[in-house]
Amino acid sequence: MTKVAVFGAGSWGTAFSRVLADAGNEVTIWARREEVCASINEQHENREYFPGIELPDTVRATTDPGEAAWEAEFVVLSVPSQKLRENLTTWTGVLPPDAVFVSLMKGVELGSTKRMSEVIAEVTGAGPERISVVSGPNLAREIALREPAASVVACADEDVAHRVQQLCHTQAFRPYRSTDVLGCELGGAYKNVIALCVGMAVGLGFGDNTTASLITRGLAETARLAQRLGADPMTLMGLAGLGDLVATCSSPLSRNRTFGEKLGQGMTTEEIIASTRQVAEGAKSCASIYDLAAKHGVDAPVAEHVDRVVRGEISARDMMYAFIARDTKHEKD
Ligand SMILES: NC(=O)C1=CN([C@@H]2O[C@H](COP(=O)(O)OP(=O)(O)OC[C@H]3O[C@@H](n4cnc5c(N)ncnc54)[C@H](O)[C@@H]3O)[C@@H](O)[C@H]2O)C=CC1
Numbered sequence: 001m002t003k004v005a006v007f008g009a010g011s012w013g014t015a016f017s018r019v020l021a022d023a024g025n026e027v028t029i030w031a032r033r034e035e036v037c038a039s040i041n042e043q044h045e046n047r048e049y050f051p052g053i054e055l056p057d058t059v060r061a062t063t064d065p066g067e068a069a070w071e072a073e074f075v076v077l078s079v080p081s082q083k084l085r086e087n088l089t090t091w092t093g094v095l096p097p098d099a100v101f102v103s104l105m106k107g108v109e110l111g112s113t114k115r116m117s118e119v120i121a122e123v124t125g126a127g128p129e130r131i132s133v134v135s136g137p138n139l140a141r142e143i144a145l146r147e148p149a150a151s152v153v154a155c156a157d158e159d160v161a162h163r164v165q166q167l168c169h170t171q172a173f174r175p176y177r178s179t180d181v182l183g184c185e186l187g188g189a190y191k192n193v194i195a196l197c198v199g200m201a202v203g204l205g206f207g208d209n210t211t212a213s214l215i216t217r218g219l220a221e222t223a224r225l226a227q228r229l230g231a232d233p234m235t236l237m238g239l240a241g242l243g244d245l246v247a248t249c250s251s252p253l254s255r256n257r258t259f260g261e262k263l264g265q266g267m268t269t270e271e272i273i274a275s276t277r278q279v280a281e282g283a284k285s286c287a288s289i290y291d292l293a294a295k296h297g298v299d300a301p302v303a304e305h306v307d308r309v310v311r312g313e314i315s316a317r318d319m320m321y322a323f324i325a326r327d328t329k330h331e332k333d
């Protein structure tokens with residue numbers, strides 16, 4: 001059995017652990033909280049995130065990072081993006097030197113505007129052949145329930161992408177392979193910002209014309225930045241781009257869409273954050289993605305306006321009409 005460490009016992013870390021176990025691996029989850037760890041080891045379920053969904057015996061948990069990482073061939077990372085750097089820095093001493101990293105995270109770091117694979121490389125010194133990402137339309141609850149879904153495993157080294165693909169291919173989970181790490185990561189992070197925006201439209205009571213317009217122009221914006229940074233534009237038409245965007249913008253399970261809906265209904269960012277424990281990555285990544293786009297001279301009205309709403313500078317309604325009032329242009333621009 002292949003040993004896999006999963007750092008992060010939230011929704012996605014837990015659901016993906018079930019996928020890994022279903023694929024025949026031995027999984028040790030690092031959980032931050034003792035009670036989450038105990039429920040996985042004693043009740044074989046993560047009571048906080050997925051009560052009633054049984055985890056196989058091959059999934060164990062620990063609060064000790066060294067124990068989680070012990071002899072692991074793969075190290076899966078699934079903590080909130082803005083918390084990766086500080087956590088990973090404390091774990092470097094216990095991580096096996098040859099392990100392949102698998103990032104499940106969909107965000108861009110504030111300040112540095114780095115993608116998660118870049119943070120991993122910087123903190124651990126791992127080369128691109130040891131850093132992979134998994135990204136696609138994978139709402140954690142549906143994956144935990146073994147509903148059929150596809151995803152993308154990307155690594156600069158296609159052989160490594162192939163290994164990670166084998167690691168998580170199950171009867172319900174179908175990973176495709178890619179070498180476009182940048183495109184997959186940007187697609188995953190940007191769709192959260194677009195889902196926030198779509199959620200705001202829903203919260204304001206607007207219908208399908210509005211949401212379809214936002215999804216389509218949001219995808220155009222994502223592809224524009226991705227292409228400028230060197231990604232393959234076709235990645236954005238695939239599962240890690242359009243696929244994830246459709247899932248996240250359509251689903252009431254999405255934390256980002258739900259966050260946006262609450263903003264559209266008039267709640268403030270502070271009120272929404274206080275009302276949930278779960279991470280809505282887009283609420284932070286809107287600022288870092290806008291910074292990244294600005295740095296590269298790319299027009300990013302969705303990221304820019306969502307950031308302004310999240311900061312409380314403009315209302316969600318004003319944002320919607322500000323989009324419409326922008327100067328007319330060619331659709332391809
Ligand atoms: N939930 C989903 O459906 C999916 C989530 N993702 C991505 O996976 C990543 C993780 O998200 P989720 O598991 O959904 O989030 P979550 O909010 O469900 O869980 C986050 C986990 O990180 C832990 N955590 C929170 N603050 C921390 C800190 N300061 N230090 C260490 N650990 C901390 C929490 O205790 C929890 O175990 C995010 O980047 C998200 O965008 C990707 C695909 C699907």
Ligand SMILES: O=C(CO)COP(=O)(O)O
Pocket residue numbers: 106136137138139140192195244247248253254255256257279280281
């Ligand atoms: O990334 C996701 C689905 O692929 C989950 O989206 P949320 O973080 O908005 O719940």
